[in-house]
Amino acid sequence: MEKELKGKVAIVTGAGRLRGIGRAAAVALAKMGADVVVTGTGRSPDSFPEDEKKIGWRDIESVSEQIRAEGQKALPLISNVTSQEDVQKMVDDTMNEFGRIDILINNAAYARAEDRVPILDLGEDTFQKVMDIKVTGTFLCTKAVVKHMIEGKNGGKIVNISSTAGKKGSANTLAYNGANFAIVGMTQSMARELGPHNINVNAVCPGAVDTHRMDVLGRGDTWNTMADTTPIGRNGTDEEVGDFCAYLCTEAASWIHGQSINQNGGTVMEH
Numbered sequence: 001m002e003k004e005l006k007g008k009v010a011i012v013t014g015a016g017r018l019r020g021i022g023r024a025a026a027v028a029l030a031k032m033g034a035d036v037v038v039t040g041t042g043r044s045p046d047s048f049p050e051d052e053k054k055i056g057w058r059d060i061e062s063v064s065e066q067i068r069a070e071g072q073k074a075l076p077l078i079s080n081v082t083s084q085e086d087v088q089k090m091v092d093d094t095m096n097e098f099g100r101i102d103i104l105i106n107n108a109a110y111a112r113a114e115d116r117v118p119i120l121d122l123g124e125d126t127f128q129k130v131m132d133i134k135v136t137g138t139f140l141c142t143k144a145v146v147k148h149m150i151e152g153k154n155g156g157k158i159v160n161i162s163s164t165a166g167k168k169g170s171a172n173t174l175a176y177n178g179a180n181f182a183i184v185g186m187t188q189s190m191a192r193e194l195g196p197h198n199i200n201v202n203a204v205c206p207g208a209v210d211t212h213r214m215d216v217l218g219r220g221d222t223w224n225t226m227a228d229t230t231p232i233g234r235n236g237t238d239e240e241v242g243d244f245c246a247y248l249c250t251e252a253a254s255w256i257h258g259q260s261i262n263q264n265g266g267t268v269m270e271h
Helices: 021-031 050-054 060-069 084-098 124-152 174-197 212-217 221-228 238-247
Strands: 009-012 035-040 074-078 103-106 156-161 199-206 260-263
Touching (some): 021 238, 103 124, 124 156
Parallel strands (some): 103 156, 156 199
16 A cells, blocks of 8 residues: 655654654654654753663654654754744755655744743743744744745645643743644634645644653653543553644645644643
8 A cells, every 4th residue: 555645755843852742743754655854953962861861862863763764765954943044954955855845844842841930930031932942933944844835836734733732821831821822823824824725734732742841740640640630541642643743744634724633632622
């Protein structure tokens, strides 16, 4: 059976983590036959979590190896999504290597850390970093990629990674809520504008997913409580979210458009 995304080229931002939605999405796309450009920030190995250090993880290079193991081509690129120059270079390098761009997964985000504090304790720099990476990064990457999608006249698929925090506000998460609500609105705007060019645009809004981002919470009482308050009784995996992102890039999902889809085991059901 021919792979559904054979001949397609995808860019996945923020995809260098061993445990992460970006890596899972990149590998899922490769399993469906896409060649994948994998981007990361070029983080220092000293900052890697212990499980990555233990296996000699090499960030986007290791993800690229997983993609090649699926029989597909991979292009690892260090790129800062908040820099227009970096983003343009990412797109130029992709076009030079593959000659087309069919899929964009806007996954890059600020690490969960000092942004989860009361408003009075939230620094302006931290607030801006959260917005810059998630919101400005999504804007810059989409703008640079869409130009080629429109010119190529082959349509395309864009998946923006938001969060249940883009559907429901909570205390001590002002920057995170703001950024993810913005992604939901941007997705709707992109969908209305790009639909006539046969470019599908959707967002995925995950709940608690077992990735490196959640390590600051530990895997004890807080983590277990999050699972227990989920109607389905557990938290999610990066593969579940990555596989769903890849599905949204298939023709089977081509009538799903402008949606921000909850994937959280039922913790948030509001549209």
